[in-house]
Amino acid sequence: MDTHPYHSQRQSANTRNRNVSAILIGVAIWLFSNPAISAAGESTARQQAAGFLKDQISAVSKQLLKDFPEDAETIKSATIFHRQCNTPGKAMKVLEKGLKYNPRNAELCDLMGQIAFEMGEYDKAITYWEKALKVSPSWLNLNNNIADAMLSSGKNSEAVKQLEESIANKNFKALPAPYRSRSYFLLGQGYMQLGKYEEAKNHYEKALKINPKYRRGNYWLGKVYLRLKQPVKAKQHMQIHRKQLTAKADRRSDLAEKNKLAVIDMSSNVELKAFPEIMAGLCLRGSELYGAHNKTKKSEKLLAQGKEALRKAITIYSKQSDIYRELGFLYLVTNSNLSDARELAEKAVALEGSAKNYFVLSLICDRNFDRTNAIIAIRKALELEPGNGMYRQKYNEMKKRKR
């Protein structure tokens, strides 16, 4: 068995990309973005698959937290699981316990900050994000999170100070574009609240220059132009914002038409997207931990349990690409059933042509000595997520290799 950076990166991506919205917001986004509405029977199967995986993850995470209460990776996975289940209170309890063992773990502090923010506990969020930043000062996006919480609790001057200092940091330019544009946007928000409209405008413009599609960037630029008594420019930007929203509204109307007598499953759609990855991640981590403690049988048993759970989930609901991908990935990292792994990854891509699915297919092709298709698949992943450093690195490695 080997570990793979793919797994640790996606866990960390889950953690670092602070999702400020609760599950229902995610559901709303899903609702707008997913034109396919299920019939009642399909919905039930999906619910059952999500429920099955939920029980499995719950049991595995409980066991691992009992055997390795100090393990930060397990704590993170369990926390992410509880957030997906709309039980942030349980997530907080897991984290509080975990932070006793890992008081200087920046990612756990960040997670605590995220959950507190989602629950409207802004001061608590600031405290934990400040802790994370103290431990990991180069993690500059935490400044954005802190400033966001400060703005949410009316501490506008403090937010502006936080962001100005972050932007002045010599490492700021190295931050990925989405984080830099967020910093400028939030700084614009701070200045707007302080009534410094010219500064606000400049920062909104900087945010939009880095990311022209910055969500709601045009809305706020329009607002600040109104404050600056430039109604023509204001209307231009407001109209761009409205157009973006109208596109969503049109999708909503389509939905309304297609939804006659439908049952829309609000939670398992979201959960079934996340649960397979959490399950595979927990099993891999647990297997690694048991292995390191010379408990080989337990290690192997846990991996087998993970594979079996994903296999069963597919038999319950066969249309969720994430389950196929994660099962294929488990085969890959355990170096077993590699031809099955490829079939699973191909099925995942056929169901959903996402960057993640293409990336795992590429890894599996590569392991099966099919470099040509591995490169084709990873190119596709990069097309879909051009800014993904890990995909880029792997692509370059593959290209450099002779065979």
Next chain:
Amino acid sequence: MACATVFQKNSILRWGIIVLFFALNVIGVQCATASITFTDITEKTGITFKHVDGSSGEFYIMETISAGLALFDYDNDGDIDIYFLNGSALKGAEYKTTPRNALYRNDGNLKFTDVTEQSGTGDTGFGSGVTIGDYDNDGDLDIYLNNYGPNVLYQNNGDGTFTDVTKKAGVADGARLGAGACFLDTDNDGDLDLYVSRYVEFSYDKNVIFTIEDYPAYPSPVVYVPEPDALYLNNGDGTFTDISKESGIAKHRGTGMGMVCGDYDNDGDVDIFIANDGIENFLFQNNGNNKFEEIGLIAGVAYDFAGKQYGSMGVDCGDYNNDGLLDLYVTSDRWTSLYKNLGNGLFEDVTFSTSAGDGMHNYASWGTGFADFDNDGDRDIFVAIGHIQPNVDKYSDHLTYFARNEILMNTGDGKFVNITDKAGDGMKVKLSTRGAALGDMDNDGDIDIVVLNSRREPTILRNDSVNDNHWIEIHLKGVKSNRNGIGAHVKVVTKDLSQLDEVHSGRGYQGHYGLRLHFGVGKHKKIDRIEVKWPGGTVDVLKNVKADQVITITEGKKTTQ
């Protein structure tokens, strides 16, 4: 010796400071706990009404939006009566007794008698919203019901009874899924026109059910087609004409719920704010000649602080910072928003900087209102809370279907503090509230609260705040203007304090209250100046009016009754 004396003096001083510190603390705590206090007196009022939402397990969307309520003096006896809306059996539901709306007469001392039967106001349609106004200018208040199904206009006969005149008036509004409603004088011609907000296009064959964590759940309105609202012009002869198209209102499809009409730009004509559920809010600016332009986006009230569309539910307008401009407070499925009127046609979302959303995060909020609960000269905010999903307790570890309502005290410096914890046992009641209405139910000079709780009995909260503050309540009697002065601006000026309010018909969450304006005036026993700007533009000024009384100001007469 000298040292000992100094020591003794220091010691005495130190003890003195400690005692003073504790004394101040105790006083401070008492002040904080006693500033605004509500007591739940529901059981003593004689009110036996119980709301039903018509549910049969099919999770029809209209079950979640029922219902608002109204506070008004239907019999002109000087005290405020209560009208509760009720749901009715939706497809698949059955009730032993047919649910109906209920009118409770205020007999004084906060005792009420059910007069539904004798008044003829027990509509059995599915009630969503209600508004009150004297549409025929005959001196008594009429009732308009916005239902799922045909709407109803009850004309007050002036003898304690009402007649259903919907057909004659032409305001049944089809058989749609309605929500809020307002009477307003769009053209300042002295009679009240009618705005009817509509929620979504619904029919049983279009029903959509959500499931959350395997539990059935109510759907979001975004899966239904939104509806344009309707504006009816009063013909002055007991009938109305639908001018939705000509006025520009029908151009905009929305998911209207609560609404309020107010002259936010002080240009002498009434504008309209619609709280839309899941899409941008509308602000219809009155351009005269019964033409309206939707300017919510440009005015800054279409979205929340972050520029997001959210599920707006209720709305009230009032001048929270006493700057002479009407601000807006909007409740929603996730948080609340305070929009400060900047006076140049623009609003600023100041929810965070004023703490006007404290304690509301993640809760669905519904009825709301600005009112000076402690009579200190600034308007506080009441927010009704209740989750939409009855099963939420089963899948969430931090949200509950029943939740307490919230109260935000205005600190006088443009900010708010959530004092719910200290505001008495009345604020500890946990149910799933929808409509909320504010009024001085016992005529003692402070504002009480009546809320309608989904699927349960209502809650009557008596204001028991202890203070030495003074107040005045003003009832308007229009002559050229509409009879209750709906749309009039009233300014109350004491030495260092100038306050503005406006007479509204229809506000909060699909309900009505507040035809009698209430002003707290702090320590002032006398009001220096009361200025009434009537909808037609005429102004009446009264000077040196004694505080602590209810007065009536008649248009054109510079005296009080």
